[in-house]
Amino acid sequence: MDLLQDLTVRCADLLGVSAASVLLISDHKGGVAAGVTGTVEASDERTREIELAAFLRGESPSRDSCLSGTAVPHIDLHGAEAAARWPWFAQEARAAGFVAECVVPLRQEPSGGEQAVGSEWGVGAPVVGALGLFGGGGEGPLSEEQLACAQMFADLAAAAVARQRSLERSIVECGQLQAALTSRIAIEQAKGMLAERWQCSVDEAFGALRKHARHRRVRLGDFARQVVAGEIDTTEIRQR
Numbered sequence: 001m002d003l004l005q006d007l008t009v010r011c012a013d014l015l016g017v018s019a020a021s022v023l024l025i026s027d028h029k030g031g032v033a034a035g036v037t038g039t040v041e042a043s044d045e046r047t048r049e050i051e052l053a054a055f056l057r058g059e060s061p062s063r064d065s066c067l068s069g070t071a072v073p074h075i076d077l078h079g080a081e082a083a084a085r086w087p088w089f090a091q092e093a094r095a096a097g098f099v100a101e102c103v104v105p106l107r108q109e110p111s112g113g114e115q116a117v118g119s120e121w122g123v124g125a126p127v128v129g130a131l132g133l134f135g136g137g138g139e140g141p142l143s144e145e146q147l148a149c150a151q152m153f154a155d156l157a158a159a160a161v162a163r164q165r166s167l168e169r170s171i172v173e174c175g176q177l178q179a180a181l182t183s184r185i186a187i188e189q190a191k192g193m194l195a196e197r198w199q200c201s202v203d204e205a206f207g208a209l210r211k212h213a214r215h216r217r218v219r220l221g222d223f224a225r226q227v228v229a230g231e232i233d234t235t236e237i238r239q240r
Helices: 002-015 045-057 061-068 080-085 087-095 144-198 202-216 220-228 234-239
Strands: 019-025 038-042 072-076 100-107 127-135
Touching: 002 019, 002 038, 002 127, 002 144, 019 045, 019 061, 038 045, 045 061, 045 087, 061 072, 061 100, 061 127, 072 080, 080 087, 100 144, 127 144, 144 202, 144 220, 144 234, 202 220, 202 234
Parallel strands: none
Antiparallel strands: 019 038, 019 127, 072 100, 100 127
């Protein structure tokens, strides 16, 4: 989020706009209607509050850009279309001194470099958010070159978001693999311990171990750790 906040400040400076914001949608397989959440960073706190509240209300250009996967350029916040399409947002943005906005999507490049078609967020590359650029009246409409530069910033931000989410998933997966390995080690230790103690085969020991864990309604790995730690009366297991 620090990177995205810094991005909005730099975009505002380099593109000569009054303020900039980034809406980042959650990594969710459903759409907005399915409960996807969003977080917002901006070049100033007032802009951040307006963008976040508008997203939560379901009426903001940034949200619409996420849904369509396309830019929403040259929005006249004093115009009839903005008032009809985003009434609360347009009113609050005008009250903050803005007269225009332009939004470009944060497009994440699909894995393998192939373009995803028909995604939840529109045809084209998956969208993870949107970059909004606010004009205060003295800047004039953004040129095609400025829009292209804004899209470049948005794509770089999307790439950073994708890398961060991939790292977070890897950390979770590593934790799950470590837990599974630890559980398997405990099960093997318990099997060997019971087979030696009872003078039976490892398969028979495992069958008794599994049966007793099910009877107690505990995970096999947790039950095996209790057996190895001497917390379980193995005579009781044998009798069952």
